[in-house]
Amino acid sequence: MQPESRNRNLKRPLTVAMFFAGLLLFGVLSFFQVPLTLFPTSDYPGLTISVEYPGADVGTVEETLTIPIEEIISSVGGIEEIRSSAERGRSEINVEFQKGSDLDLKGLEIRERVDLVSGRFPREVHKPMIYHYDPDQKPVLILSLESDKFDFTTLRSIADNELKRYLENIEGVSKIAASGGKLREILIGCDMQKLRAYGLDLHEIQKVLQANNRSASIGSVRSEGNRFNMFLSGKYRNLREIQKQPILSKESGKTFFLEEVADISYSFRDESSSARINGKDTVSVYVYKSSVGNPLQISSDVDKTLAELKLPHVKFNIAYDQSDTVRKTYRNTAISVVFGMIALGISLLVRKKYGNFEVFSTLLVQFIVIFFLFQFLLFVFKANYDIIVLCAETIGFALWIVLYPFLSKGGKYGEEFDFEHTAGEFLSLVIIVLSLCFPLYYLDRDTGESTLRFGTFLSLYLSLCYFSFGPLHSILDLARRRFQRNYTMIPMEESDSYTSLPDFPSRFHLSRRRLIPVFLVIVILGIWRFVSVEKELFYSVENRKILGFVELPADFNFPQTDAITKEVENKILQFPGVTEVASRIEPGHSFLVITLDEGKIKSDEFINGIKKEVGGLKPAFCYFSRESESSKFKEVKIDILGDNYNRLNDLAQDLAGKASSISGVEDVILNYKAPRDELELSLNHQKISNSTLSNSEVAGFLKTAIQGSVISKFLDDNRELDIRLRALKEFRNSPQSLEKLVVKNQMGKYIPVPELSSKKESRTPTKIFRKNKKRTLSFSILSSGLSFSEIKNSVLKELGKDLPENYFIELGRNMERIVETERRLYGVLGFSFLLIFMILASYFESFFKPLPILLASLPIFFATLILASFVFGSLSLPVYLALLLTVAVVCFQSLFLVRNPKLKSAGWGRESFLAVSIFFLPQILFPREGGKFLMEFEVTILVGMACSMLGLYFVRFQSSTSNEKLSVSEIVSVVSEPILSKRKTKKKTK
Template identity: 25%
Template sequence: MNLPDLSIRRPVAVVMVFLLVVVLGVVSLGRLKLDLMPKMTIPVAAVITTYEGAGPYEVENMITRPLEESLATVANITGINSQSASGRSLVVLEFDWGVNMDFALLDVRERIDLIKGFLPDEAGDPIVIKFDPSMMPVMNLAVSGDTGQAKLKQIAEDEIGPRLERVPGVASVGVAGGLVRQITVDIDQEKLNAYGLSLQNVVQTLQAENLNLPGGFAQTGTLELVVRTLGEFTDLRDIAGINLATPAGGAVKLSEIAAITDTFREQTGYVLLNGEPAVSLNLQKEAGANTVDVSRRVRKELEAIRAGLEDGVTLSVVQDQAEFIQEAIGELRNNAIVGGLLAVFILLLFLKNLASTLIIALAIPISIIGTFALIYFGKLTINMMTLGGLALGVGMMVDNAIVVLENTYRLRQEGASLADAARDGASEVGMAISASTLTTMVAFLPVVFTRGMAAQIFRELSLTVSFSLLASLFVALTLVPMFCSKFLGLRKKETALEKEPEQAAASSRFYSVFLGKYRQALGWALAHKKTVLVLTLLVFIGTLFLIRFIGMEFIPPMDQGEFYVNIQMPRGSMLTETSAVVEQVDAVLAEIPEIDTIMVSVGAGGGPGFGGDSPDQARYIVRLREDRDRPVEEILEEVRRGVAPVTGATIGAYSASAMFGGMGGQRLSLKIKGDDFATLEEIANDLVELLKEVEGAREVSSSLETGRPELRLAVDRAKASAWGLNAYTIASQVRTAIEGTTATKLRINGQEYDVLVRLRRDNLPRIDDLYALMVSTPYGTTVPLREVTSFITMQGPVSISREDQQRVVTISAGVAGTDLRSITQEFQRIANSYPLPPRYSLEIGGEAQEMYEAFGELFLALLLAALFVYMIMAAQFESFIHPFTIMSTVPLAAIGAIWALFLTGHHLSVVSIIGLIMLVGIAVNNGIVLIDYINNLRRRGMKINEAIIEAGAIRLRPILMTSLTTILGLVPMSLGIGEGAELSASMGVTVIGGLTSSTFLTLVVTPVIYAVFDALGARFRRRRANSEYV
């Protein structure tokens, strides 16, 4: 079927088809979801097992190791990592990319069932969890005001949290900070001992006294009454007035041995918003829910909640992933629009005809709208990759239309009617533009089938570019010839394109001079083929040496407008000590004018994904002003310098990693593997000191942390049994003495408050006093704790990490002021020179490992792309030689791409390598156009040099037009201005640099290579003819 002929004969049908495409595209656009990145399936699962009361060593030997040995037999596993800590085991399983995780998890559960019977009876059942990047909170809110922390906590938990959890898409709401009201019973230990009582007696009495119980039914005459025994406490006086039975047979009121107060639970952590007490709420979305949609619904609900809050209470949004997503997508959309306008401007500049420009320019919006429909039916989303694909393709969308229009004018010039010129002009070049479109598409084909994180990220970009180019090809073969046949003939005035090439050039003095110089340069090049080829080869080799001066990184970091600061105190530090360091960090942050909002969670209670785990930790979320001049990395360097003098804590400052939805972390790691902890610790300490001296390394730290000192009570089971005691009853009474025990609850105005029984704070036992603590027995007597236990002071690791069933300590570091490859090489040099004991090893990990793995996959994709492009051209030209000639444009493009990265300071990353892969498909298009026309002229009888020069002169304008539209279409993207623009900037720079060098060198070098191959072919044919004659 001849599409141009059909479109010219059936213009109304063509218009209806494209109206259908537009309608489908517009409807699809309205239904497409916004997201930052494509949905990624990470082949990682975790097995979590609890073992209360066990230390890291016990957990490792009795839980983790048996699980590792069993799970190592699961199919498609590439790595097993584990962490054994007090009371819990975490085993992380890494699978091959592309594995069906649902089936993999079934296999994991089967292996666990086989070994479950060999785990300790006290251990909980292992829980299997599939890793989901959406597990991190999508929003962080803060409730602040002058109503007091207890009231803020109540508002957050009772009013705001439940309403937000009802919002569709919200999975859970975690509340942190504030004060919790409780009733405290502080026992005087001396008085307690004087009456022969124990804390357990007090707890049991409170539990027995505070209840209402039904007693059945009683009759009086004809009535049946419900019998209820009322004993529930109504106020503090009820608690104070209860009687405790003493062993001597008497009784004593609770108020005589204890102080009963209405107070607040002892704080183990708190939250500050811009220095003022606050309560934080972090929202976690459901798996599969769209972040932007959830944010919109939550913000709508927040407006309704704010309207009902009492005066003086403020509910603010501290962090919202959707904001960055929308801003980043908006910037990319604007870049695509500006790029499209620049491409249209270039068309108008060359064509000097509004009708011609509009016909070609129509290819851009129609192709984009049609692409939206294909994105929707392909079940993709609007994200930085799909929009990046459109921004990349916006300049190329007019290439096919330009070639069709230029050929139509050429036939018109030769005397064909307008309809014939439009039909034949599109038909003649139909195969060529189809081949050039296919070369660009097949260049992306290997990317779709590569494995790893890079493939997950860039698959949708590849598909979107392919969709848009297919749409533009369809426009060029149908809509453009139809419009040409209807509207171009209406203009009587001869346009620039309707003139002879030299006449068209005369319309622009600059172009005339340029064309003349080009003819001279091409003639000189053909006369000095060896010189041209040697110079080109030397330039290419010299350019390759530049690569060593170009930094490497996995994915360019994005400026999300926020950063994090983590504080880790020595294990066992008290909240007051952590708060003192927080005040010093606050002072540093106060000196930075770009900061807009600071939210810090100090100690426990920060909530999932935000707060610390214990009083010796603190974590900041810092948002920056939108009108700032400095990038986030520059501000982070100032923060690091400011906190460097702070002693007594490990402080790290990290940029936000929006791509992976979590807190910014360390980019480089060095793993030390071995068995003995003392040896691992010695090696780790040595390497940390060495690595701190590496330029660009930041926050170098070891994962091997010494746990807080422990006083362990070993129960003498024989002695305890003689008193009717066991480990549980002893441990619970010790806990009551130190931490306190919630004995019961007091209901006031519909609210329930814990009643906590504990020793008076000034009676808190020192180690010596703990020996004398009286433990209550089932026989109504008491016994000193020292009689049934022995005391051991120990200090061990917080957790034990293992990788591939071997203990491992990880040294982590951030990177600033340099690229990832340079610092990785320096780390590797230090690791190679460090003298390791036998059976110990060092291994680079973290983002550096991911980078090298991704580079390996993408460089293979690059080679396959070149092979596939060659196959397409060989099929088009029905030749094995001509495609080699055209493929010379690829190294010519590499010259410009490498120089562009070097001059602009961009690093070689998976993003820029995608640009290189794209260049393989784009760069050959100009060569295809040029070589195809040279062959046409030679078939008409021209000599080779004359055909080359004539073809170069005639095809100069369309080559420049197609290249410039693509280049200018990418300029906004390459500038990297705006939220998230850093991600795609290096891709734009790579394509612009490569296409610039390829365009101009193709016009000279490719014809020379063509002439050389032609001469070699002719010589070969003569020799074969002579041999046959002989």
């Protein structure tokens, strides 16, 4: 085709060129403004109601706070689940709403209802607090602090008082947590007998210290026309000032110093967490993002904050940064796409099969222009660029190679577009793609939003290619003629991309009689595989870092957990190729991030080896996985619901033992602390009333005396320390020591605690858990070898036997959602094919003409499903999307075959298959970190193309007029011909 003919319809080429250049310019500017994420994120639809009731025991908190709040909020619309916990002095109710709920509106509605019931609470109950929560938070950044001057105590103080407040102001950060080091405080231990001798109690000591550790503005004065503000500085400046604080005893009329009745010294708070790197204690800061936070932006802002902070003698090291995964994913994918395009261009030049190399040049320019146009659109709509959009662009480029010949005159590369006769077919393709992606939104909103996003951007990419190819092709041709007037066209063979395929021996061809059985076998096997295959329609961050989890029974304290975790760390560090182990230890569980030198040891080799090394550390359960696999580790929560706590505890212990013996279950972990031995003080209300005391006064005194209360703050070297007040150890180290404690009443008399209460030893729960207004206890089953469906069928069937009346078990909400998704997926797939039928029926204005096309797509869909699921072992989100896309393109091509029966095609075309394979090859062969999602998509697309082509290789019919091989869609037309002919005969008869 001559260049002049290509450009005869482009009257203002420079105007069109400037239009595309303008779009490109806006896109380049937007490129630097659009946030980059790995996968789409959304707010978790959860609210938490927190209420404090100082001094109240667990049962009182449940009856007084938890149950009334549950009852009044349960009628709020859109609630999926209510979970609550009651512990001593505090209740927490977590409310999960349906996806897409307006949390601000729901928060106001919850607040109104809670305010109604809180008016009936006792006076000691604090005002209920309502805030957002996300149960799946994990750190996106771990910082460690090092110094050649400061010790761990000072570093922890720097982390808490300086670094933390700067990082909390970063947008997208939900929480900053510090671990490691020891927290200093000033401990005031009072001698209770001396206080009584002076006629004082703990409450009076507290009031004196609070009143004298205060600064205030006291006014202003004028002198010679100037105004001076007056400020009273009354804060304690050193420990000696606290020791010499005067105390007035009204009973004796004497003044004495605080050090005479109390021991005052620097001390350390009891440890509840620690951090280590490579087995060495350190101070670490954990940065958590909100549900809509951007890890890349957070990491950048943290780097800027640390650079501006400039703390002397303090060095910050990044032990873990999730944004590295995002950067590596896009870098590796971009390299694969560029090399794929280069390989495709070289292939076209060497093989000389595409008629004119300008076609490929136009495809490449289209990709660049549309890429930056997408950046502009994302900037305008304030959306993020993620792997879903990148996948739509990459797959769109490959599909355009396949679709282009169908849309050009003569079905060849290098020909003009036939807009007049292809608009209907192309519009049908776009509608089919959108229709196939939309139903998944009803299956699961998070996954459905990603699917719909993919379908929207893919349809937009193909539409922009459809309308821009002609102008861009003409502009590029015109540019070559103007700036390279002496160029010589490379002679290339004009080749139809759908050249007849080589003839196979007749024994490989199927006769009309054998076609229907083969068709049925493929469909039946496909349905069986679709039902039985493990479905994992979710995505996760892909990273080659290894995550380790050490889980212990819920009643394990911090020292026990720390000792076992240290043993695990030592075993890990003995492995060759382990470069770093960062750990965070808390009572009952630890979290480890392990970095490997993959040149010395592979991830799989390390995971298999470390499992053998730490498998015998009982009662600890340790499991390790790549970060990309952590969300796929089957942790299934089993809830046991009933009324009696002791009965629930017995059932939980029994069922957990049964679950551990089920095949495929690796371990079972109780999600609650077993009842503990307690010394219960039952207050005598009559005696308390006669003593002019109240329950809250007695409870407050005992809490301060035994546990201690933070009564004020102290500045030490510009760092804030807690001032804690409590009784000396001899008054709180045993049940017998309680007999020495006395409470001062309003009359100034001292009442011994034993006279106000009775003691008894009991076993009481530390927390009472509730689910949907019923008491519950739960345990988790950990498995990596069972599918979710198998866990549901085997575990629930086995554990549900012989349960007492009014006691039953339920799966955790996450598990219920996954199982529900699997169950509804079958209906969604059927609905998708129904939509295709409706679109094709509208195109043909017939109920029967779409049937052959649908029948043609079924064997291709199921054959692709069978092969792809066996290759990857599961039906993942990219595989599912690729299957839907395969059906859409097969239907599109079938429309052309129906309109133009002379176009005998293998469905996809040998040359198109080869071109797409070359483009996908770098990503498939080298799926480096972050490339698994796109690799699975591309492999499934190629499998679908191969399945469509194989129909021509193995199926052959003799038509009534000639020996022609038929396409897959035409073959199915032959199968459905008897049905259609019978209907026509009935119509004629009528």
